[in-house]
Amino acid sequence: MKDMTKFCPPSDTLAGWVEGRLSAPEQAALKLHLAGCDQCRRAVALAATLEPAAEAPLNEALLSRVVSASRRRPLWRWAAAAGVLSALAVSLWFARPRAPERVVKAPEPAGALAQRPPHQVGEPRIEVSEEPPPPSPKVAPKPEPAAPKKPEAEVAKAEEPKPVPPAEPAAPKPEPVTPPVRSAPGVTGTDLATVFASVFTVDPSGDLWIQRGEGHPSKAGAFETVNRGDMLTASAQGGAFTLEGRATVVLEKGAEASVYFFKPDKSYELSLAKGLVMVDTEGSPQNWRITRGSSTLAFSNVVGRFSVEPRGEQFSALLLEGRGELRAGAASRRAEVGREVTSDGRSGGRGETRKKGDRFAELRPKSSTVFLATFDEKETERPFAYTVPAGRPASEGSGQYLEAALPESESTSTSSPEKGTLKVAVKPEHPIGFTTGMVLRFRYRTTAPSFVLNLGEFSHVYASKSVGGRWADAEIPLAAFEREGVMMVPVVNSVPDVRFEAPWLNKNSRLDVDGVQFLRRTR
Amino acid sequence: MRGAATGAFLALLSFPASSQDSKTACQAIKRFDEEYGRPGVSPDERIKAILELSAVKHVKVAQVLAPLLTRATFPERIIIGTELGKFVGVEGVSPLLLSAYAHKSNEKERGRGVRVVLLKSLGELKSPCAVAVVDRSVEDKDVWVSKAAIDAAGKIRVKSSVDILLRALRRIEGPEGDRRVRLELFGSEVPATDVLGVADEELKKKQIQDSEKEQTSSERDVLKPALQAALESITRHTGANSKDWQEWWRQKRAKFEVPP
Numbered sequence: 001m002k003d004m005t006k007f008c009p010p011s012d013t014l015a016g017w018v019e020g021r022l023s024a025p026e027q028a029a030l031k032l033h034l035a036g037c038d039q040c041r042r043a044v045a046l047a048a049t050l051e052p053a054a055e056a057p058l059n060e061a062l063l064s065r066v067v068s069a070s071r072r073r074p075l076w077r078w079a080a081a082a083g084v085l086s087a088l089a090v091s092l093w094f095a096r097p098r099a100p101e102r103v104v105k106a107p108e109p110a111g112a113l114a115q116r117p118p119h120q121v122g123e124p125r126i127e128v129s130e131e132p133p134p135p136s137p138k139v140a141p142k143p144e145p146a147a148p149k150k151p152e153a154e155v156a157k158a159e160e161p162k163p164v165p166p167a168e169p170a171a172p173k174p175e176p177v178t179p180p181v182r183s184a185p186g187v188t189g190t191d192l193a194t195v196f197a198s199v200f201t202v203d204p205s206g207d208l209w210i211q212r213g214e215g216h217p218s219k220a221g222a223f224e225t226v227n228r229g230d231m232l233t234a235s236a237q238g239g240a241f242t243l244e245g246r247a248t249v250v251l252e253k254g255a256e257a258s259v260y261f262f263k264p265d266k267s268y269e270l271s272l273a274k275g276l277v278m279v280d281t282e283g284s285p286q287n288w289r290i291t292r293g294s295s296t297l298a299f300s301n302v303v304g305r306f307s308v309e310p311r312g313e314q315f316s317a318l319l320l321e322g323r324g325e326l327r328a329g330a331a332s333r334r335a336e337v338g339r340e341v342t343s344d345g346r347s348g349g350r351g352e353t354r355k356k357g358d359r360f361a362e363l364r365p366k367s368s369t370v371f372l373a374t375f376d377e378k379e380t381e382r383p384f385a386y387t388v389p390a391g392r393p394a395s396e397g398s399g400q401y402l403e404a405a406l407p408e409s410e411s412t413s414t415s416s417p418e419k420g421t422l423k424v425a426v427k428p429e430h431p432i433g434f435t436t437g438m439v440l441r442f443r444y445r446t447t448a449p450s451f452v453l454n455l456g457e458f459s460h461v462y463a464s465k466s467v468g469g470r471w472a473d474a475e476i477p478l479a480a481f482e483r484e485g486v487m488m489v490p491v492v493n494s495v496p497d498v499r500f501e502a503p504w505l506n507k508n509s510r511l512d513v514d515g516v517q518f519l520r521r522t523r
Numbered sequence: 524m525r526g527a528a529t530g531a532f533l534a535l536l537s538f539p540a541s542s543q544d545s546k547t548a549c550q551a552i553k554r555f556d557e558e559y560g561r562p563g564v565s566p567d568e569r570i571k572a573i574l575e576l577s578a579v580k581h582v583k584v585a586q587v588l589a590p591l592l593t594r595a596t597f598p599e600r601i602i603i604g605t606e607l608g609k610f611v612g613v614e615g616v617s618p619l620l621l622s623a624y625a626h627k628s629n630e631k632e633r634g635r636g637v638r639v640v641l642l643k644s645l646g647e648l649k650s651p652c653a654v655a656v657v658d659r660s661v662e663d664k665d666v667w668v669s670k671a672a673i674d675a676a677g678k679i680r681v682k683s684s685v686d687i688l689l690r691a692l693r694r695i696e697g698p699e700g701d702r703r704v705r706l707e708l709f710g711s712e713v714p715a716t717d718v719l720g721v722a723d724e725e726l727k728k729k730q731i732q733d734s735e736k737e738q739t740s741s742e743r744d745v746l747k748p749a750l751q752a753a754l755e756s757i758t759r760h761t762g763a764n765s766k767d768w769q770e771w772w773r774q775k776r777a778k779f780e781v782p783p
Contacts, residue, residue, distance in 0.1 A: 436566040436598070461739075479598070485667025486636040489598040491570040 009033065010213060010229030014044055033294075197261040198227040199268070200383045201241040201249075202372060203365040203519075208232065208239030208251065223372060223383065228260040231273065238363040243268070244383065245370060246284060250363045252276035262289060267298070272308055272315055278360045280305040281322070282368070290317060295343035299335065300325040306335075307356050314343045318351035320360070367439075371432050371518040375400040384428060390499065391424035391513070401443075401514035402426070406504055420504035422448075422511040431494040434478050437521035438490070440498070441475045445512040451502035455495045458483045471514070548581035555587065569595075570602060577606035585616045592623035592637065600629070600637045608644025617650035624656060632665070639671040646675030654679055658687045666704050666742050670749050677753030680781050685757055689772060692750045693765040700743030757781060 009030060016022045017030050034040055204220040211217040211231040220241065226232065232241075234251035243249050243259060247268070251257060255275025262269045267287035270277060279288065281303055288299040290308050292315045299306060304322010308315055317326065319335040326335040329345025340348030371384045376399045391402040404422035440455070450463045458481035466472040478495070481488045495518070502511040555576040559569050573591075576584055588603045595603065604623070610616045620641050623629060629637045642660060645653040657679060660672035673691070676684040694700070754768060755761055758775075759782045762768035772779075 436570075482636070484670065485639045485665065486601060487597065489570070489601050491567050491574070492602060 009040070014040060018044055195263055196228045196269075197263055198225050199259055199261050200225050200244055201232075201259075202245065202369040202383070203242040203367060204239065205241070205365040206239035206363055207234050207237045207253075208241055209235060223374065226259060228269075229258060231256055231258050234275075238359070240363045240365055242365055242368040245368065247282055247286060248280040248364050248368065250278040250280075250360050252278075252359065252363070265289065265298075270308065272310065274310055276307060276309040276356075278305065278307040278320070278356060280360065280364070285324075290315070290343075292343065297326070297328045297341070297343045300327065300332075302335070304337075305357070305360065307351075307360075311342055316340045316342045316348055316351075318353065318356070320351075320353045320357050367519040367521050369517055370438070370520050371428050371516075373426050373516045375402055375514060385430075386426055386428045389425040389427055389497070394512070399514075401512050404500065404502065404511035404513075422502045422504050422509060424500040424511060424513045425497060426513075426516050427497040428495070431496045432518050434488060434490050434493050434495060435520050436490045438478045439475050439519050439521075440478060441473070441515070441517040441519055443471050443473055443514040444500070445469060445471045445510070446502055447509050448502035448505065448511060451500055451511060453481070454497075454499040454501070455481050455488070456493075456497065458488045458493070471512075544581055545583065548579050548583045551576050551579040552583060552587050566596065566598070570599060573599060573602055574606070577603070577609070580610050580613055582613050582615045585610055585613060585619055589616075589619035589623060592620075592641075593626040593628045597633075597636065601640050604637055604640035604644055608640070608647040611648060617645060617648050617653050620645055620648075621653060621656055635665055635668060638668050642668065642671035642675045646671075646678035649679050651679065651681060654681050654683060658684055661687045661691050666702075666745055670746055673746065673749040673753045677749075677756040680757045682757075682779060682781055685754065685772065685776075685779075688750055688754050688757075689765065689768055691746065692754070692768065695743045695746050695750070696765050700741060700747070702742045703739040704742055704745055 013022070013026070013030065017027065017034075022030065034044065201220065201224045202222060204222065204224075208220040209217040209232070210220050210224060210226065211233065212227070213229060217231075217233060220232070220239070232249075232251060233239075233256045234253055236253070238250060238252050238255075240248060240250040249259065249270075252275050255277050256273035257275075257277050258271045258273070260269050260271075261267075265287060267289045270279070270288060270290045272290060272292045283303065285301045285303045286299075288302060288306075290297045290299075292310060293313065295314050297308075297315070297317050299317070302319075302322065302324025304324065305320040306322075306324075307318045307320055317328070318340045319326070319337050321337060323337075324335045326333060326341055328341050328343055331345045335341070338350050338353045340351045342348060371386075373382070373384065373386050375393060377383070388402060391404050393400050394403040395401070402424045404424045406420045406422060440453070444451075444464070444466060446464050446466050447469075448464060450461055453460045453462055453476065455478065460476060460481045462474060462476065464472070465474075478488050498516055500511060500513050502509070555572050558564065558572040558575075561568075564572075573588065577588060585607055588607060591603055592600050600623075604620070607616055607620060624638060624641045624645075628634065629641075638660075642657065645657060653675070657672050657675045660668055661676060661684075663669045663672065669691070673688065676688060751762070758779075760771060760775075762771055
């Protein structure tokens with residue numbers, strides 16, 4: 001079992017604590033951890049409210065739980081009351097009829113920026129380069145199914161149970177809730193999944209490994225779902241990945257960390273075990289909470305790049321470039337580029353921003369996935385939401401793919417075949433903004449000598465290299481697509497859908513497509 | 524006396540407006556210079572700077588952007604060419620576009636997209652000074668340049684274009700109109716791939732040709748509707764085919780004036 005005194009335990013262990021399933025040594029170790037870890041204590045307090053309504057007034061029962069869980073940290077009265085109200089809101093929400101599951105949305109496409117009036121400035125910086133693309137990574141085999149997720153339920157903001165100076169603004173009010181219909185009681189690991197959400201990683205580069213629970217580490221595939229408690233490591237050399245198409249995370253050689261999503265704060269959580277970790281928000285404002293043992297530090301609305309690394313029992317954070325708010329200890333202030341801050345709130349000296357920036361550029365993925373459809377994911381677990389207007393799912397040993405079908409109006413009989421068009425189409429939920437250097441990558445198998453690709457109104461005829469019914473890989477720069485002699489241009493044009501069309505020549509004609517991916521070059 | 528005073532008053536009213544436009548343009552140009560020429564600026568940031576500057580419709584802005592039509596990247600040229608087509612009513616823009624159209628950096632297949640957007644923009648500006656270039660481009664070997672010129676002729680609407688358009692219509696209604704139009708920017712030959720289930724080489728070759736026919740259009744399919752539309756726009760007459768048009772034009776040509 002992992003050392004629970006220093007590092008946050010997995011969800012199952014916390015659930016075991018709430019359900020009273022842990023052995024005595026486990027309880028003792030976890031108790032020690034909870035005494036010093038606000039985050040786990042908060043999670044346990046929230047989950048522990050999931051039970052049938054007690055005879056006693058609910059607020060008293062909740063108050064006693066929250067207070068006992070925060071035994072070692074005295075609470076201000078108002079913070080306790082706010083915590084009670086929050087827990088009440090949580091318990092009421094859990095009993096509501098289930099809402100649809102959280103769908104991770106792709107970041108706002110860059111091309112969408114061009115839809116805004118030109119006078120708007122300060123658009124998120126988009127980094128591009130002219131470097132040649134890396135070799136096409138093999139799409140990882142279908143990942144182990146994550147712990148079954150409950151459909152999303154609104155979780156009211158959990159209040160920070162630390163003491164704060166009276167000058168601090170009042171705690172935000174809990175979100176309003178409607179009276180619930182209580183469902184069956186019980187606390188399980190899946191209930192904790194409503195507080196923490198898994199994230200997905202794409203575009204791994206360097207020497208990136210994933211250790212899931214107590215299992216053996218495995219090399220990170222092109223697309224992975226990472227749960228709380230799964231450890232990302234970079235051993236022999238540094239490693240990096242793109243986080244849900246929104247951020248780039250770089251682990252220096254020897255670094256270990258886990259990453260997940262904390263729903264109450266709508267923030268990414270980076271639980272730092274060891275080594276230097278750097279994060280770039282790729283131009284979009286994000287909330288990040290970094291923890292190490294009982295130490296916590298948070299970036300709010302950070303746009304830019306920061307690094308974190310251990311400093312004894314504490315750790316330090318350094319804003320390498322950009323801007324954001326930094327909360328460490330009781331203090332909250334604007335983060336200063338180049339100024340190190342430790343997790344206990346002390347300011348350190350000037351950090352090595354340039355050296356770390358250079359190392360980041362060296363290790364980061366050279367391209368980042370803006371959209372990916374492997375057709376293996378369940379509809380509710382797609383990292384990038386999309387629909388399939390044409391084509392039908394088919395499967396074979398390596399997974400699922402899309403098989404073109406003739407439209408019904410063009411379907412032929414084997415005795416008297418007629419001409420027709422085989423079609424496959426994928427439509428992302430949001431148009432994909434075109435940035436300089438972006439490429440379309442996919443796998444295909446076809447009997448046609450060539451087929452047409454359409455990105456919205458722009459087209460490209462692709463000469464097939466698929467031979468003997470075998471799969472082939474293709475990569476086409478978006479600049480190769482044109483409409484009436486004019487090429488697609490970045491920023492202005494966007495991609496609403498991807499359509500593949502091949503002529504139906506005989507009864508053996510086929511067009512299969514897999515692994516549709518849009519990649520953006522990084523600089 | 525009163526008339527002179529009124530005229531002076533009106534002149535006074537107009538003066539601040541034009542100087543304000545000029546001031547706005549100068550400020551926008553200054554911001555553009557800072558952003559476009561910034562060290563380390565990315566291609567996309569340069570494009571955004573171009574879009575922001577081109578929102579100010581002033582001849583000074585056109586004079587800053589026009590030189591980039593011959594030396595910026597092709598995506599930037601296409602965007603600039605498209606945006607300058609929106610400078611309707613701004614004097615002096617068409618000559619800048621014509622100059623870029625004739626520049627050797629926009630020649631041949633590589634510069635085709637730029638020539639297409641320049642022709643489209645010349646059509647939007649409806650500038651009579653562009654007629655000679657537009658008419659000449661109607662018979663360009665590249666079908667998309669030809670189509671853009673045909674569309675522009677239909678927008679500019681001058682009598683001299685009718686003869687050119689009728690000649691083009693007669694040409695593409697004949698065998699020349701069967702020529703296939705490739706869809707990709709840099710055309711490549713379709714390789715002879717393994718067409719599953721077909722052993723016969725001749726049949727395989729035929730299927731490759733059939734495949735190409737399915738995926739491409741003929742010049743006639745592309746240009747005939749454009750030619751018809753342009754002729755109708757200029758003359759306000761509808762003809763079924765080139766023979767029909769020739770007959771009508773023979774009767775009307777001598778006294779023809781472009782109707783409103």
